[in-house]
Amino acid sequence: MLKDIAFGQYYPVSSFLHRADPRMKLLSLVAFIVAIFLASNFYGIGLCILGFALALAASRVPVRKVFRSVKGILFLLVFTAIIQLFFYKGETVLFSWWKIVVTKEALFYTLFLILRLVLLVTVASLLTFTTTPVSLTDGLESLLYPLKLIRFPVHELALIMSIALRFIPTLIEETERIMNAQKARGAEFERGSLFSRAKAVIPVLIPLLISAFRRAEELGDAMDARCYAGSKVRTKYKKISFGWRDLVIFLVMAGLIAGVVLVKQLPGMVF
Numbered sequence: 001m002l003k004d005i006a007f008g009q010y011y012p013v014s015s016f017l018h019r020a021d022p023r024m025k026l027l028s029l030v031a032f033i034v035a036i037f038l039a040s041n042f043y044g045i046g047l048c049i050l051g052f053a054l055a056l057a058a059s060r061v062p063v064r065k066v067f068r069s070v071k072g073i074l075f076l077l078v079f080t081a082i083i084q085l086f087f088y089k090g091e092t093v094l095f096s097w098w099k100i101v102v103t104k105e106a107l108f109y110t111l112f113l114i115l116r117l118v119l120l121v122t123v124a125s126l127l128t129f130t131t132t133p134v135s136l137t138d139g140l141e142s143l144l145y146p147l148k149l150i151r152f153p154v155h156e157l158a159l160i161m162s163i164a165l166r167f168i169p170t171l172i173e174e175t176e177r178i179m180n181a182q183k184a185r186g187a188e189f190e191r192g193s194l195f196s197r198a199k200a201v202i203p204v205l206i207p208l209l210i211s212a213f214r215r216a217e218e219l220g221d222a223m224d225a226r227c228y229a230g231s232k233v234r235t236k237y238k239k240i241s242f243g244w245r246d247l248v249i250f251l252v253m254a255g256l257i258a259g260v261v262l263v264k265q266l267p268g269m270v271f
Contacts, residue, residue: 009169010132015060016245017130022139024246029127031253035260036119042108043263045115051256052123061129069125070118077114084110128165137162138240163219167212174211178204 017025032051039045056066070077090105131139141158148154179187187200 009128011059011061011065011129013060015130016058017055017126018059020130020245020249021240021242022131022135023142023240024242024249025127025131026136026139026143028249028253029123031257032123033120035253035257036116038257038260038264039116040264041266042112043266044260045112045119047256047259047263048119049115051252052119052126054252055123055126059126059130061126066122066125066129069121073117073121077117080117081110081114084113133162133166135240136165138236138238142240167215170215171208171212175204175208178207178211 032048035044035051036048039048056063085102085106086100088103088106088109090103092104093101094104094107095102128136137158140161141155144152144154144158182203187203188196
């Protein structure tokens with residue numbers, strides 16, 4: 001289950017999205033999320049799916065690898081679907097038993113909500129698949145540059161977020177290693193009641209926290225050994241700049257948001 005979490009991983013390949021400016025990719029992610037929440041019917045969600053399909057094709061990241069991130073929120077999807085399916089009120093009854101009533105409107109709304117959640121997770125994973133942590137740090141720092149006027153530690157904030165993203169797959173691998181060691185000693189993580197399985201995870205948390213603190217200390221020592229001094233007098237090996245790819249991405253995202261707003265007027269089920 002842990003190895004299926006794809007968020008925070010980078011997929012090294014040469015593609016249209018990989019070579020795009022990280023600032024434009026961050027802004028496009030925000031714009032795509034706005035488009036998802038602006039969509040109020042299946043026409044809008046359909047346009048968002050089309051936009052995501054174009055981005056996926058331009059990234060050259062395997063489809064299975066991107067959708068593997070959905071497994072991390074599978075429980076949330078199932079829980080949300082059950083709640084919406086049984087408690088969303090509608091007029092056209094499809095199934096009724098005791099106090100449980102399933103309507104056509106509830107079925108469509110549940111599907112609409114699941115598509116929205118899946119798009120949110122997969123498009124965020126696609127950003128980390130196509131952007132290195134260093135590029136994310138540079139892009140985020142550049143976008144937040146106006147905050148430096150009020151002496152906000154922009155560089156430090158961007159660095160913390162970048163390190164946190166980079167450590168997600170590392171901590172996942174460390175958790176799997178600890179769990180395998182515990183299984184070799186007879187621990188059971190997949191059997192028994194929900195309470196017993198949750199209790200079995202507790203012995204994993206202590207060595208995981210120790211390992212995380214050890215890695216953080218080693219990273220701090222490595223940064224000190226390289227004379228890291230925050231944002232003071234720092235130069236960059238690679239300077240980011242906008243290009244024609246970023247113009248294409250901007251036009252596509254502007255067209256997506258405009259299309260989602262326009263299709264709101266089309267007749268159909270509105271949520």
